[in-house]
Amino acid sequence: MFVRTTADRLPQPNTLSEFGLTSAFNRIVGLSEFTYRKDTEIFGEKEPAVYVYQVKHGAVRSYKLLSDGRRQIAAFHLVGDIFGLENGDEHRFTAEAVVETVARLVKRESLELAARAPVISRNLLSMTTRNLEHAENHMLLLGRKTAVEKVAAFLLEMDCRAGADKMSLPMSRLDIADYLGLTLETVSRVLSSLRKAGVLTFLDHYQREIVLNDRRRLADFDPQGSVQP
Amino acid sequence: MFVRTTADRLPQPNTLSEFGLTSAFNRIVGLSEFTYRKDTEIFGEKEPAVYVYQVKHGAVRSYKLLSDGRRQIAAFHLVGDIFGLENGDEHRFTAEAVVETVARLVKRESLELAARAPVISRNLLSMTTRNLEHAENHMLLLGRKTAVEKVAAFLLEMDCRAGADKMSLPMSRLDIADYLGLTLETVSRVLSSLRKAGVLTFLDHYQREIVLNDRRRLADFDPQGSVQP
DNA sequence: CGAAATCTTGATTGAATTCAATCTAAGTGG
DNA sequence: CCACTTAGATTGAATTCAATCAAGATTTCG
Numbered sequence: 001m002f003v004r005t006t007a008d009r010l011p012q013p014n015t016l017s018e019f020g021l022t023s024a025f026n027r028i029v030g031l032s033e034f035t036y037r038k039d040t041e042i043f044g045e046k047e048p049a050v051y052v053y054q055v056k057h058g059a060v061r062s063y064k065l066l067s068d069g070r071r072q073i074a075a076f077h078l079v080g081d082i083f084g085l086e087n088g089d090e091h092r093f094t095a096e097a098v099v100e101t102v103a104r105l106v107k108r109e110s111l112e113l114a115a116r117a118p119v120i121s122r123n124l125l126s127m128t129t130r131n132l133e134h135a136e137n138h139m140l141l142l143g144r145k146t147a148v149e150k151v152a153a154f155l156l157e158m159d160c161r162a163g164a165d166k167m168s169l170p171m172s173r174l175d176i177a178d179y180l181g182l183t184l185e186t187v188s189r190v191l192s193s194l195r196k197a198g199v200l201t202f203l204d205h206y207q208r209e210i211v212l213n214d215r216r217r218l219a220d221f222d223p224q225g226s227v228q229p
Numbered sequence: 230m231f232v233r234t235t236a237d238r239l240p241q242p243n244t245l246s247e248f249g250l251t252s253a254f255n256r257i258v259g260l261s262e263f264t265y266r267k268d269t270e271i272f273g274e275k276e277p278a279v280y281v282y283q284v285k286h287g288a289v290r291s292y293k294l295l296s297d298g299r300r301q302i303a304a305f306h307l308v309g310d311i312f313g314l315e316n317g318d319e320h321r322f323t324a325e326a327v328v329e330t331v332a333r334l335v336k337r338e339s340l341e342l343a344a345r346a347p348v349i350s351r352n353l354l355s356m357t358t359r360n361l362e363h364a365e366n367h368m369l370l371l372g373r374k375t376a377v378e379k380v381a382a383f384l385l386e387m388d389c390r391a392g393a394d395k396m397s398l399p400m401s402r403l404d405i406a407d408y409l410g411l412t413l414e415t416v417s418r419v420l421s422s423l424r425k426a427g428v429l430t431f432l433d434h435y436q437r438e439i440v441l442n443d444r445r446r447l448a449d450f451d452p453q454g455s456v457q458p
Numbered sequence: 459c460g461a462a463a464t465c466t467t468g469a470t471t472g473a474a475t476t477c478a479a480t481c482t483a484a485g486t487g488g
Numbered sequence: 489c490c491a492c493t494t495a496g497a498t499t500g501a502a503t504t505c506a507a508t509c510a511a512g513a514t515t516t517c518g
Contacts, residue, residue: 014280020460045454064369065455073367087358121350128357129316135364136321140293140301142371143410145508173465181372183507206464207513225274226294376474404495412475417498432482432496 036097042084045094049086051105055079058101059170062093063178071180075134076162076171085127099170136183141226142181150180151190152221155200159212169208194218250294261334265326271313274323278315284308287330289397291322297435302408304363305400306455314356316384329438369454380419381450384429388441398437410431423447 027070032056033056036042042053053060060077063157074093077083084095141153154176159167169176173184180187191207195201199218203209212218262285265271271282274293282289289306303322306312313324315337343349370382383405388396398405402413407417425428428447432438441447 004378008345021462034478059429064365066373066452067455068452069309069455070452072372074365074368087355092362102324116347118345118350121347121354125350125354125357126316128354128361132279132357132361132364133321134301135361136293139303139364139367139371140295142368144295172463178372183463183466185508186506189506223295223297223299226296226298401495413497414476414499415474418474421498 007129008186027190034103034105036101036103038097040097042095042097042101042103043091045091047087047091049084049091049108051084052082052111053077053084054104054106056083056102056104058103059098060095060101060103061098061171061175061179062095065095071178072181073175074138075131076179082127085124087128087130098175110225115200145223147180147182147186148190148193148221149223150182151176151187151194152218155194155210155212155218156215156222159215165211166203167210167212169210171208194221230336242275247367253443255449263334265330265332265334267326267328269326271326271330271332272320274320276320277318278313278337279310280312280313281337282306282324282339282364283311283333283335285331287332288327289324289330289403290327290400290408291324293322300407301410302404303367304360305404311356312361316357327404362377374452376409376411376415377419377422378452379383379411380405380416381447383409384439384441384447385444385451388444391442394440395432396439396441398439400437423450 031202055077059074062075063073065071089166151155173187199214201211253429284306291304292302294300343409370379373441402416406413406416428441428443
């Protein structure tokens with residue numbers, strides 16, 4: 001198997017000044033910062049995991065492929081999110097920039113050294129646990145929710161993470177579809193029907209700027225979990 | 230919200246002799262052993278996580294429910310498997326005995342004390358990572374595989390874990406369906422077609438004893454992941 | 459400008475669900 | 489022991505939700 005190394009496609013550091021600001025710290029933990037153009041790979045599945053990443057600007061998708069090209073996006077990483085953190089030696093996903101993206105890089109080995117400190121070690125565990133929780137909820141969505149419920153859940157998730165009134169979806173309909181286990185046509189139809197129902201409003205043509213007019217009604221489309229067995 | 234405590238439905242300890250064997254160790258880590266009858270709850274979603282469990286005999290299902298009763302089984306726990314391990318205070322799944330099941334119980338707090346040791350701490354992380362990996366692969370299955378591919382993947386997973394030539398599926402068709410995001414009828418149809426195709430043979434009426442005649446051909450039904458993006 | 463990219467919308471198809479009937483094995487109780 | 493019920497599974501027919509196929513619209517880009 002041919003495995004590209006991450007170094008092969010590391011872009012240029014952003015600015016010297018940015019390095020200058022924190023150069024002392026950088027030398028210790030191996031911190032640096034890089035820009036990835038839209039749709040470029042940050043790391044590939046099965047590649048050795050050399051760095052851990054944090055999104056500074058932009059958005060990233062992590063996905064797995066089947067041999068015939070079917071794709072399942074496991075997560076979108078937005079500003080502030082950490083991704084590419086592995087316990088083993090290999091990345092278990094491919095990560096790509098959804099739009100032009102700036103990421104902080106930290107050498108994995110420096111993190112592993114730091115993990116001797118119980119505080120760091122506990123943080124590593126709780127980060128992994130958060131990823132696990134997300135995956136668990138996503139299994140429920142993928143296995144048991146309808147198209148409308150999936151899209152509603154997606155919008156609420158994004159809205160929740162955006163914080164602001166207006167929410168921008170940096171990813172394409174195809175990305176959304178591959179995240180929700182649908183086709184892009186179905187995603188488009190559901191979004192259209194939600195717009196017609198007055199639940200949301202598109203602000204631009206490619207309709208990646210969205211205003212939720214009625215979170216309450218949207219939430220009605222997404223059946224919450226139940227505690228009673 | 231009404232939350233039952235685990236203590237409410239703790240069954241009797243199995244035998245005094247079993248306790249006698251390891252009583253010194255038991256007192257330290259709070260180890261004990263219990264039997265759960267078929268289809269009884271071991272712990273419920275959102276309940277405080279007091280114990281961590283290991284299957285000694287039998288099988289367990291972990292699942293989430295939607296408010297209208299749709300169920301997604303996230304994992305089956307077979308002999309040797311550890312389940313109910315939480316980082317936070319609450320269980321994120323309901324766990325039930327698939328068949329009569331004996332489980333070892335360890336107090337969570339004793340585990341947390343032990344986690345001060347780096348070895349234990351690292352084990353905790355790698356256990357969580359294994360769960361995460363399983364969930365990630367299952368997302369791909371749920372979101373992007375067809376019915377035949379799902380059932381094939383399930384059989385291969387069970388076969389791999391069983392080790393032996395003959396494999397016994399302790400869970401019902403409904404359990405399998407809720408694990409794969411299908412209906413029980415679809416699972417039944419696919420299994421029938423695989424039997425007719427000669428890939429497997431049922432040994433009993435309820436067809437939970439299965440022999441895989443042709444792992445190779447079964448694997449052809451399950452498209453493996455691809456590394457190339 | 460023409461070409462490519464992205465999205466929407468319509469028509470049709472199809473895979474899996476739903477509904478329904480049947481089968482076998484395993485209780486259950488008189 | 490045997491009729492009767494129940495549980496689990498299979499199978500067939502009908503239905504449906506989402507996928508597929510196809511066309512067209514708007515924007516972006518070379």
